[in-house]
Amino acid sequence: MLRLHEICKSFGDTQVLSNVSLELQNGEIVCLLGPSGCGKTTLLRIIAGLEAPDAGEIRFKDRELAEVPVHERNFGLMFQDHALFPHMTVAQNVAFGLRMRGHEKVEDGTRATLSLVGLQNMGQRDVNSLSGGEQQRVALARSLAPRPSLLMLDEPLGSLDAGLRERLLPELRQIFVETGQTVITVTHDQQEANAIADRIAIMNNGRIEQYDSPQVLYARPRNAFVAAFLGLGNPVRREWLVAQTGATLEGHSFLLHPAGMRLANAAGNAGIMLDGNLAQRSYEGESWRLAVRVAGETFRFRLPLEVSPVPEAGAKVRLQIDRDWILPLE
Amino acid sequence: MTRLARPLLLLPLLFLALFYVWPLLSILVLGLAPDGTLALEQLRQLFSPWHLNVLAFTIVQALLSTAITIALALPAAWVCVRWSFPGRSMLLSLSTLAFVLPTVVVAAAFSALIGSRGLVNDLLRQMLALDGAPLRLEGTLAIILIAHVFYNFAVALRIITGYWANRSTMHEDAARVLGAQGWRLWWEVRLPLLRPALLAAAALIFIFTFTSFGVIVILGELRFSTLEVEIYLQAVNLFNLPVAAGLSIVQITLMFVLMLVYSRLRQRLPMALVAAQAPRPQGWRQWLAVSAAGGFMLILLAAPLLALVIRSLSGAEGLTGAWYAALSQDVRGSVLFVPPVQAVGNSLFFALCTTAIALVLGLLAASLMQRGNRRWLDPLFMLPLATSAVTLGFGFIVALDEPPLDLRASPLLIPIAHSLVALPFVVRSILPALDSISPSLRESASVLGATPWQVWRQIDLPLVSRGLLVAAIFAFTISMGEFGASLFIARPANATIPVVIYRLLGQPGTMNMGQAMAMSVILLLTCGLGFAVIERVQRAGNGAF
Numbered sequence: 001m002l003r004l005h006e007i008c009k010s011f012g013d014t015q016v017l018s019n020v021s022l023e024l025q026n027g028e029i030v031c032l033l034g035p036s037g038c039g040k041t042t043l044l045r046i047i048a049g050l051e052a053p054d055a056g057e058i059r060f061k062d063r064e065l066a067e068v069p070v071h072e073r074n075f076g077l078m079f080q081d082h083a084l085f086p087h088m089t090v091a092q093n094v095a096f097g098l099r100m101r102g103h104e105k106v107e108d109g110t111r112a113t114l115s116l117v118g119l120q121n122m123g124q125r126d127v128n129s130l131s132g133g134e135q136q137r138v139a140l141a142r143s144l145a146p147r148p149s150l151l152m153l154d155e156p157l158g159s160l161d162a163g164l165r166e167r168l169l170p171e172l173r174q175i176f177v178e179t180g181q182t183v184i185t186v187t188h189d190q191q192e193a194n195a196i197a198d199r200i201a202i203m204n205n206g207r208i209e210q211y212d213s214p215q216v217l218y219a220r221p222r223n224a225f226v227a228a229f230l231g232l233g234n235p236v237r238r239e240w241l242v243a244q245t246g247a248t249l250e251g252h253s254f255l256l257h258p259a260g261m262r263l264a265n266a267a268g269n270a271g272i273m274l275d276g277n278l279a280q281r282s283y284e285g286e287s288w289r290l291a292v293r294v295a296g297e298t299f300r301f302r303l304p305l306e307v308s309p310v311p312e313a314g315a316k317v318r319l320q321i322d323r324d325w326i327l328p329l330e
Numbered sequence: 331m332t333r334l335a336r337p338l339l340l341l342p343l344l345f346l347a348l349f350y351v352w353p354l355l356s357i358l359v360l361g362l363a364p365d366g367t368l369a370l371e372q373l374r375q376l377f378s379p380w381h382l383n384v385l386a387f388t389i390v391q392a393l394l395s396t397a398i399t400i401a402l403a404l405p406a407a408w409v410c411v412r413w414s415f416p417g418r419s420m421l422l423s424l425s426t427l428a429f430v431l432p433t434v435v436v437a438a439a440f441s442a443l444i445g446s447r448g449l450v451n452d453l454l455r456q457m458l459a460l461d462g463a464p465l466r467l468e469g470t471l472a473i474i475l476i477a478h479v480f481y482n483f484a485v486a487l488r489i490i491t492g493y494w495a496n497r498s499t500m501h502e503d504a505a506r507v508l509g510a511q512g513w514r515l516w517w518e519v520r521l522p523l524l525r526p527a528l529l530a531a532a533a534l535i536f537i538f539t540f541t542s543f544g545v546i547v548i549l550g551e552l553r554f555s556t557l558e559v560e561i562y563l564q565a566v567n568l569f570n571l572p573v574a575a576g577l578s579i580v581q582i583t584l585m586f587v588l589m590l591v592y593s594r595l596r597q598r599l600p601m602a603l604v605a606a607q608a609p610r611p612q613g614w615r616q617w618l619a620v621s622a623a624g625g626f627m628l629i630l631l632a633a634p635l636l637a638l639v640i641r642s643l644s645g646a647e648g649l650t651g652a653w654y655a656a657l658s659q660d661v662r663g664s665v666l667f668v669p670p671v672q673a674v675g676n677s678l679f680f681a682l683c684t685t686a687i688a689l690v691l692g693l694l695a696a697s698l699m700q701r702g703n704r705r706w707l708d709p710l711f712m713l714p715l716a717t718s719a720v721t722l723g724f725g726f727i728v729a730l731d732e733p734p735l736d737l738r739a740s741p742l743l744i745p746i747a748h749s750l751v752a753l754p755f756v757v758r759s760i761l762p763a764l765d766s767i768s769p770s771l772r773e774s775a776s777v778l779g780a781t782p783w784q785v786w787r788q789i790d791l792p793l794v795s796r797g798l799l800v801a802a803i804f805a806f807t808i809s810m811g812e813f814g815a816s817l818f819i820a821r822p823a824n825a826t827i828p829v830v831i832y833r834l835l836g837q838p839g840t841m842n843m844g845q846a847m848a849m850s851v852i853l854l855l856t857c858g859l860g861f862a863v864i865e866r867v868q869r870a871g872n873g874a875f
Contacts, residue, residue: 048777049777050773070776070777071779071780072779073777074779076777076778077773079770079773079774081770083770083771083773086793096778097779100775100778100779100780142774143777146779
């Protein structure tokens with residue numbers, strides 16, 4: 001439905017996007033995930049038509065968008081700061097897009113959208129008096145009301161506190177799925193991306209590093225950046241791995257995925273064994289988080305609580321690695 | 331803004347070129363090359379002892395006014411920052427009101443209080459059973475200085491309190507712990523820390539008093555001449571246009587230098603109102619300090635205005651409305667040729683025109699600044715501030731009296747001059763409102779389907795309405811009170827209120843005095859009302875968005 005082809009954009013001397021290509025299916029929820037400054041917001045603004053790309057092509061339903069001005073694209077964009085119009089009530093904000101697009105039943109549309117986001121009784125409220133969560137809902141309702149063919153959200157929950165975010169996330173996804181809305185959302189928060197998206201595009205330095213479902217991203221990170229960004233650890237070089245294990249492998253560098261790590265006990269001896277020191281241990285409620293140092297490399301992984309006792313920091317430990325979780329990286 | 335509207339943005343630039351740059355250039359030509367060839371020898375006239383005297387007096391009175399104002403405002407500012415006491419915000423508002431009053435009103439108010447026909451002299455005469463007035467202050471430097479202090483007290487007060495309120499007491503506390511106290515705390519810590527604020531305040535007050543015109547011609551009774559007054563006298567009374575032009579060039583040059591100095595000094599200053607969380611005074615010493623400062627401010631700022639109102643209502647037999655009634659009569663032998671009430675009509679008409687012109691131009695200028703390069707646009711639109719009204723008026727006479735631009739007879743000439751004076755204030759009121767609109771609001775609106783015109787109409791315009799209101803009131807009150815330029819370009823038939831007050835004050839007789847007082851009160855109320863609305867709107871604006 002939406003097809004970006006080799007989009008490039010620079011501001012002055014800074015290359016913000018280089019050859020970004022991306023495809024979206026109808027009804028799909030896609031998340032652009034990356035550290036701040038990676039170009040994800042710029043990409044969103046280019047799709048919306050607020051910025052023009054230096055090169056590349058955007059096609060929506062096989063129509064080239066270059067000559068279509070912002071207000072004729074029929075997209076929705078929810079800003080990070082929500083950008084609610086301070087001189088309008090909640091209902092007037094939500095009705096704005098319907099009025100601009102010349103809808104016939106502005107009031108019905110407004111009412112229906114307000115109840116969709118759970119604000120049915122707040123229409124007459126002054127937007128300046130709303131809490132952060134309420135503002136977020138109004139902003140969402142405003143972008144949803146004209147039924148945009150593509151809805152974009154820039155850090156939709158960015159300004160909210162952690163607790164509220166956790167509650168709103170599943171709700172947000174549910175609204176999108178129920179309405180069959182095609183969505184691109186932007187975030188730097190991995191949890192948020194996982195909870196909301198069908199597919200995640202991990203961005204770094206103006207490029208898309210990997211574009212996959214959350215599950216695939218976790219299990220098969222393609223390169224060192226993705227692995228590190230998802231908190232899966234740093235790669236080890238082949239020479240190191242060969243020296244430690246004697247295994248024969250093809251490739252330059254490898255990720256020893258934390259999912260395949262445990263502390264070896266006397267009984268188990270399947271997989272590869274590495275001897276090292278427990279450099280650090282911290283208690284996290286449902287699990288222990290361990291950092292084990294083996295021949296100059298540090299591996300971090302979680303240990304479920306029932307495994308006990310956990311050795312003291314500094315103790316010699318033996319790390320057991322599952323062969324299936326040794327992943328070659330690009 | 332749509333593509334069609336873009337050329338409109340250049341309108342303010344055209345206005346400046348036509349009615350600011352062109353008149354100033356004309357003065358330049360007249361002063362340096364009246365016959366088309368460079369004639370520098372006539373500049374030599376400017377260095378006559380008389381003109382050097384004028385320049386010296388201009389500087390001396392400005393320096394004295396500045397020093398006295400700061401010396402008096404410093405303790406008052408200290409009290410206002412240090413303690414919160416009943417009436418504090420009223421006193422601050424009063425001082426600002428004094429600053430925005432038209433010069434003729436201030437001059438009339440001081441005439442009413444301490445002039446030879448004033449309230450204090452009446453009281454003294456009755457008490458001491460004298461025939462003549464014991465206090466003869468008109469035509470002395472003293473009354474000029476007093477009026478200047480009244481005028482500029484707010485400038486010093488606002489800058490100093492703003493600076494102090496924004497500083498933490500950290501340095502002072504550190505000095506205290508190290509053993510400083512009493513005068514040493516003042517001399518070694520407080521005043522040195524305050525230096526940027528004191529310098530900026532001094533520079534601004536110097537600029538204002540350097541170009542003082544109304545106060546000097548009315549209260550100084552033409553016994554003193556500043557550069558500003560001399561330009562007027564040379565041009566209008568002696569009709570010596572080249573000399574007037576030469577003096578204007580000196581004036582313009584000095585003003586640009588001074589404004590440059592001021593804007594440098596000003597950059598380091600935060601501007602803010604006094605923080606509200608100061609403690610109440612405690613103990614009799616603190617209460618004494620507060621009462622002394624508050625009492626002084628009340629007498630300085632309120633007494634002249636009160637005297638003005640009383641004088642406008644008092645006749646030989648006590649309370650009377652006769653002076654107000656007389657405003658509508660065409661008294662025979664009057665200097666005015668027209669009943670004073672017509673001046674009220676004139677002023678209202680000009681003020682409305684000014685508001686319309688300045689608002690349209692200001693809105694366009696602010697929009698232009700949002701898009702264009704602010705580094706040079708911002709100072710450009712502030713330029714009229716750096717030019718005295720008398721110079722502007724003179725420039726109009728010199729430049730706009732011949733084809734292709736012969737506007738001498740046009741009723742629009744006065745509103746155009748007033749718009750020029752008001753434009754910097756109008757732009758400064760609109761621009762922050764326009765700036766405070768986050769770009770994401772406009773972008774949201776366009777993504778939601780609003781065309782550029784709809785974005786402007788639905789988002790920009792409603793959100794700057796508050797700033798527009800403030801700007802409109804500024805333009806209106808500035809026009810109502812403008813004196814220097816109007817005196818130059820107003821003809822007898824379209825004289826404005828300030829011009830009429832000036833003429834009335836210059837005449838003997840209780841009738842003229844009484845009418846001048848009544849007219850001044852009308853002007854005072856108009857400007858006071860405008861000021862009150864501005865204060866309210868701006869205060870309400872702080873909390874809203």
